[in-house]
Amino acid sequence: DLPEPDEHGRTEIHIPINEKGQMVVNWAGPWKDKETGKFDMMHYPYRMLKEFQEIEHPNYVMAEYKKIANNQFDGNIKAAFSPAVASINTSKKQIMVIAKKLLPMSMAEKWILNNPDGTAKEFKKLPPFMFDEIKNNNTIANAFLDSNRTSIPTLDELVTNESISFESGMADYEFTSIKQLQLDLETSIEKAGDKGSKKALKKTRAKLALLERNFQIISNLHRNSMIDEQRPLYFHFDPKKKRLAVGEGKNKRSVVPFEFVGKKLYYGLTAAGTSDLNPMPFDSRYPMVGLHANALNTILDNRIIFEISKGWVAFIILGLGVLLAFGVPSLSPAMGGLATAIIVGGYTWLSFWLFSNQFVWLDMVGPLSTMAVGYLGITVYNYIQEEKNKQFLKESFGTYVSPELIDQMYDSGEEPSLGGEEGYHTAFFTDIQSFSAFSEKLSATDLVSLLNEYLTDMTNVLLENKGTLDKYIGDAIVAFYGAPIEIENHELWACRTAIIMQENLEVLRQNWQSEGDRWPEIVHHMQNRIGINTGQMVTGNMGSESRMNYTMMGDTVNLAARLEASAKQYGIYIQIADTTYQPVKDQVVVRDLDFVRVMGKTEPAQVYELISETGKEPELYKKLLPAFHEALALYRNQNWSKTIEAFKASDDLEDMFPGRKTNPSRIYIPRCEHYMDNPPGDDWDGAWTLTSK
Template structure:
């Protein structure tokens, strides 16, 4: 019976142990990460596509066939023929030459939205003073556009059209061109991007063309063209992209077939064997190749007839430009600068070589499950078997997931992202490891605090003379309290093992302690890297405020030699060096000081509200960007030192505001004319600040920065804090009756 009760008691204990705080936080973190993965915000999508970009850079598509030839309006062509736009007669002659050389289809990655300005009738309209008979003769000549249209009518030409994702006010509306699309399943209009503006060609040439295709490319937010639209929507009508239309015309098909369902577009079929897998918006994800100059011919050479006919015969020819001045340079996953015309060539090559990348809808589910299972493994095993072995397990999972992602890309052309799952799993691992470490450190701190109380030499001498003082109780005395803490000690401690960290603490606590003891101070306790000390007990010290402040200044100076020594040791040991910097808080007030504890174990210590305030002031030194912060009671007795007022602040845990100051130097610094001028300027700045004269404060801050630079001081953070608060007060004014008090929300 007793054994059954014992088992029942152990079972709830095991359950509570399993659902520890670290695991509960891990579960919540995992749920949050899964929610982010489902929502898929831009940063997540950005990391995903950058991973796929990295794959394509590592293994760009190998060019196996070249079904496309690009007629390049390059710099040499522009230098020979003249600046763009060229007369349509020249373009028509170029098209005629291409078809004489056996071109299959000729497409334009440019549009002709306006009549040719060099047509005879345009010249007659724009040239004044012509003889009427000459003007009549010129007007009877056929226009350049008619000449171009006649060539297009006899050949298979696909004209380009430009869509814009913004409204063009002076856009000319024309009737839509003839349709060449059939639909299977759901109509894709809800998914295909709708463009507010469309730039077409002039009707004279557009009506006789064999096809019409959009050549617009819309880079993603980072400026990279990854996915190329095959379908566009304008005024509730669906149109095809340039590459798709070229393939339709080349295969002699009257229509293409768009298949879609309730989730979006699935594919675009042109002919048997020519199928483009798309995402739900009708975009294809071509596997890009590096720039292929072998598929380019110069427009100048086409016009002069010196092009190798093999470059044109049976090819799909795209007329485009690589000239920088014509602004058609794009960025792809494998090339930072690529002519936009070659992007269309990549799409056609991907169709012919079946080299499209694909990301089926089930990939989202697979990535979700990977995040879920990997996260659960970490949550279960990290507290159970420890951080070291679960790190090995994490590396195994990450390596396997990354290898699987690469295999699917390189062998199957499938895009599977393991990056988010691994980053999420690593985050959960770090969270669990940190919380385990923090819990362990909390236990160590409890043990350490029991043995961290040391008596000062002065107290030892006094107790040796009068052992009767070893009794519980104390006395009220006016005292000056000091708290000193090392800034960023957590980051510094990570550079050392336990033994090295102990040595480090001893190296800087020793000189700091010596300074305090030399100034008649008493060390109350060491708390890791923190020192608590006081003056005017157990020995009387009529100058305890001054000794406390001078000790603080000397403690700062003593760290110079310590940091030089530590830097040299770090260089010899080949590890980084982080300089030690401290923050100090000083306060004066009445406290109860004496032997505190029990009959068996007690220590000489101090209690009182003034002690708590001194600790709070040390914490504020980081906030105010200064090393030393002192209270008003301390300041009253050290006004011969180089002091400035910092603020009127209500510290955490206090109901009344206190005026706080900083000690920047000893009495010699205080007598320097530069400091006297600076102190007056600082007092004026505070006055303007409390009167909410913000514009004047801004000018005061600029001058203050210059003054402290001249004095060789490093207190720019103080004025950055004023400026930050001032901006907040400008947004939400504190009111006309504001007394200048700032309420601190942190210790």
């Protein structure tokens, strides 16, 4: 039981003791951090405490005197003299000395509070250095007492914003920090050329040390809510006595009055050679005096730790085991892993939160070990099943679907069966230009070698860009996009495939040319044509029960095949339909080619020549496309004579490389001449009917 409620409102303290009669201590940390050099609790050498008691005894007397004056006599220094002599354990002479110091300081402080902008010259009753000291101290106190502040004030801040009156003693000096000012003063003192300058700089150094000391004292007062009790804010300082410090290196700091207010001090042995060192949670050789300090800190700060019983921990482990056995396997691997990670993370967070905020010790080893071992077992089992499914799909689809798509399909596990599914996909056809001529120029062995090299390169491009290989028909490749796995932007993937195929074919041509006479000239100038169309089609396993092929069927497929074949008539190498172009029109560069009726179709289709992805078109096309499109506009307006001249101009810009027999500009010229003799009429839809495939 406590005689009165403590700072936490407790009238009694319950300290849990385990079955061994032990208390769980809430440790502050290692005795001394190896990286920062900081102690878990402040470590004051006993010798330093004795020196502090002797050096700062006048400040103790002054503090007691001010306490009496402010608490009993409303700050009246004279009225507090007799009570101070009666109650303070020191000589009357020393109390008299203290009173004489405090009296003018009290007058100065009251004047400063009434005249915040006043100067020593106006006050007249104190030397400027003493007046500035008391004024600076009040400025520091006001900063600590400012209720509108959101951060603790620093001395650097107060000097920077010129709240504090301080002269650096160095011409044109730009202040950055107290630490830097101290270093600069030391450098200036060493470099000073005359005794007068050196003496002045040493005085500035002493004033800076006093300012820093006063700031630290007022900070201690604020921490203990004693600022108003200790007015006037003047503190005794004997420059002849050494300044005491605690800590080492960058952790070293001065020890000033009111350092020990509200603190509990334990006395004990800490030296390495003593016997009072034992292993503790944070340190293999921990001074046992720290054990008592940590125990008291646990009680006074109400940080008493309560351990969850083993029965409840066993119940938690059982619950997690049931969840792992029945909950996680019902989820997909990704969702199962995510759910497990959330549970582990949540339990870990809960354990740390309970310990940090409620001082409840929830066991982590047992439950988290259960989760780790259990999930490991589930993962191994799922991995084995996954490999079986992947092997199954590789056997079924591996010859015409990319490995990435197989990885997406493995979780279905359905056996291939006859039947198709209608969907919106992109059909892709390509074959080699004038391939029959290759057969005449090459032996069967060379033809197979050449074709295998070509088909390998083109197929790799297809699969790397998420395409599905349907079949090879001699030199032709038939493929589609968006099945058996749905792919976003399948139109763009098909266009990219076509562009990269053209780029790779150029590399192949250069390789064949570098082999000299190994290949005839027709191989050196090999070209392929590509047709692409997007729309509704049926994809699925088709054939017989004993032998089937995953393929595509539909009108969309037929048009793609016609586009690949009709590209020859225009002298182009990639032809795409409007249904393919519209979804990707901001991502590719095309030539608006024609409205055509292909063989077997009555409705015209708008078609385009695919040039490149946006921003990657060759320089030639930056001039050619505007000229061609201008001519095409004249053609659709039936202005035949101007159209012919315009197409002749664009024909001059066309690249007629070896193997190219015509170009789009050139094919429009005889067409315009035909229409000049046979006008199509006002109801002409702009379409041209192809008479061959």
